[in-house]
Amino acid sequence: MLRVGHYLNQFFAGVGAEEHANHPPEQREGAVGPGRALQALLKDEGRIVSTLICGDNFFNERPEPAHAAVRGWLEATRPDVVVAGPAFAAGRYGSACAQVCQLAAAAGVPAVTGMHPENPGLLLYPKAYVVPTGNSAAEMGRALGAMLPLVRKLGAGRVLGPASAEGYLPRGVRRPAMREATGADRAVSMLIAKLAGKPFQTEIPVDAYDAVPPAPPVLDLRGATIALVTSGAIVPRGNPDRFKRCSDTKWARYSLKGLEAMSAETFECVHGGFYNQMASDNPNLVLPLDVMRELEREGAFGRLVDFYCSTTGNDQRLLDCRRNGAEIAAALVTERADGVLLVCT
Amino acid sequence: MTVISALPPLAMQAGANRVVQGVKIEHVCGDPSLTPELDHRLRRRLVERSLEVLQTPVSGPTLFQSAGGA
Numbered sequence: 001m002l003r004v005g006h007y008l009n010q011f012f013a014g015v016g017a018e019e020h021a022n023h024p025p026e027q028r029e030g031a032v033g034p035g036r037a038l039q040a041l042l043k044d045e046g047r048i049v050s051t052l053i054c055g056d057n058f059f060n061e062r063p064e065p066a067h068a069a070v071r072g073w074l075e076a077t078r079p080d081v082v083v084a085g086p087a088f089a090a091g092r093y094g095s096a097c098a099q100v101c102q103l104a105a106a107a108g109v110p111a112v113t114g115m116h117p118e119n120p121g122l123l124l125y126p127k128a129y130v131v132p133t134g135n136s137a138a139e140m141g142r143a144l145g146a147m148l149p150l151v152r153k154l155g156a157g158r159v160l161g162p163a164s165a166e167g168y169l170p171r172g173v174r175r176p177a178m179r180e181a182t183g184a185d186r187a188v189s190m191l192i193a194k195l196a197g198k199p200f201q202t203e204i205p206v207d208a209y210d211a212v213p214p215a216p217p218v219l220d221l222r223g224a225t226i227a228l229v230t231s232g233a234i235v236p237r238g239n240p241d242r243f244k245r246c247s248d249t250k251w252a253r254y255s256l257k258g259l260e261a262m263s264a265e266t267f268e269c270v271h272g273g274f275y276n277q278m279a280s281d282n283p284n285l286v287l288p289l290d291v292m293r294e295l296e297r298e299g300a301f302g303r304l305v306d307f308y309c310s311t312t313g314n315d316q317r318l319l320d321c322r323r324n325g326a327e328i329a330a331a332l333v334t335e336r337a338d339g340v341l342l343v344c345t
Numbered sequence: 346m347t348v349i350s351a352l353p354p355l356a357m358q359a360g361a362n363r364v365v366q367g368v369k370i371e372h373v374c375g376d377p378s379l380t381p382e383l384d385h386r387l388r389r390r391l392v393e394r395s396l397e398v399l400q401t402p403v404s405g406p407t408l409f410q411s412a413g414g415a
Contacts, residue, residue, distance in 0.1 A: 209358060209359050209360050210360055211360060211405075212360035212361070214362035214363070214403045214404065214405065215362070217399065217400045217401055217402045217403075218399045218400050219400070221399065221400055224399075226396070226399075232373070274370045274371050275371050276371070278372050278377045279371065279372065281377070282375070282377060284374065284375065284388065285371075285372040285373070285374055285375040285377060285384075286373055286374060287374075288374040288375070288388050288391070290385065291385070291388050291389040291392045292392060294389065295393070295396070300393070300396065301396060339346065339347070339396075339399040340346040340347070341346075341347050341349060341396075341399075342346055342347070342348045342349070342361075343348075343349045343350075343367070343373050343374060344348055344349070344350040344351075344352070344355075344356055344367075344373070345370055345371070345373055
């Protein structure tokens with residue numbers, strides 16, 4: 001019989017609404033709230049051995065004790081599989097569920113959650129097994145029913161098939177597999193179907209971009225604080241944060257304090273999407289610090305933020321791009337930057 | 346924000362609203378085939394143009410050319 005661990009927020013556990021969102025982590029034996037419906041679906045195949053409950057604010061505002069509680073709970077109860085939520089469209093709950101899935105994975109325990117596809121929690125841990133749900137708890141029955149087959153399979157230690165076949169949201173994972181026709185045959189078949197106006201299934205879906213409302217213009221450049229950002233993977237020589245040449249997920253900030261120009265002695269380019277030797281020989285070709293310092297001295301603008309932000313803009317997943325962009329923007333808002341020059345290679 | 350890019354259509358498709366045409370993918374802000382002085386002058390013009398563009402109102406993705414040539 002499968003041992004199932006269930007994570008719930010304060011609301012679904014029946015502790016209370018927003019006024020109880022600071023509820024600290026609490027373990028209860030057996031099924032609680034929607035866990036009872038899940039238990040009924042599992043029948044004799046599995047048992048919810050323990051439920052971890054935590055207030056949404058507590059989990060998101062105090063991640064250290066919250067994470068410690070999740071780890072302690074996993075060690076104490078040793079479930080075969082963890083079910084988190086479902087969280088529907090609730091953002092803080094979704095982010096807690098995503099983190100519970102991540103902590104479970106780190107502890108070697110498979111996990112499944114359910115969320116609305118636009119729940120921002122998805123961005124926190126894109127490798128989670130997330131069953132798409134409606135946006136409210138009215139969808140609970142349907143959501144649990146959709147999660148059940150994944151609970152069974154993951155709990156039994158089986159490897160899941162592709163997202164579309166198993167009913168979870170794509171995780172950006174591609175595995176080698178045998179196909180009947182070669183890539184060339186499949187591509188030509190798709191092209192013929194497309195030209196004939198017939199339906200076909202792409203193998204590499206292209207992410208859709210958002211329309212971005214333009215920022216208002218900088219009114220007083222002479223008083224403005226300007227920041228440099230690049231997707232050109234300019235990093236300190238030696239690549240201390242181990243930026244990948246492609247498909248990286250992170251960004252980093254590096255000090256420009258006291259520097260008059262970029263130099264090949266102290267910086268290099270590790271971007272793998274173009275021939276980067278010229279940028280390594282003279283990183284000002286990508287991060288134009290030399291002329292920015294000149295213009296700063298001449299008073300063309302107020303001040304240069306004394307660090308720059310860098311990432312490898314090469315085959316980066318849109319989810320990571322969005323998260324990196326939001327984090328870089330937040331860091332620059334903290335610096336009171338009025339404008340940004342973003343150099344894209 | 347001004348995006349300096351050698352591939353403006355990609356930047357604009359991704360939603361960048363102020364885009365300045367860069368030099369080349371491998372050296373967006375300059376040209377190592379020029380003498381250091383001319384390369385520097387080219388880079389300076391590109392950055393000055395990008396700062397001007399920061400002060401320009403736009404209503405959607407817009408491409409701005411930099412003053413061409415070295």
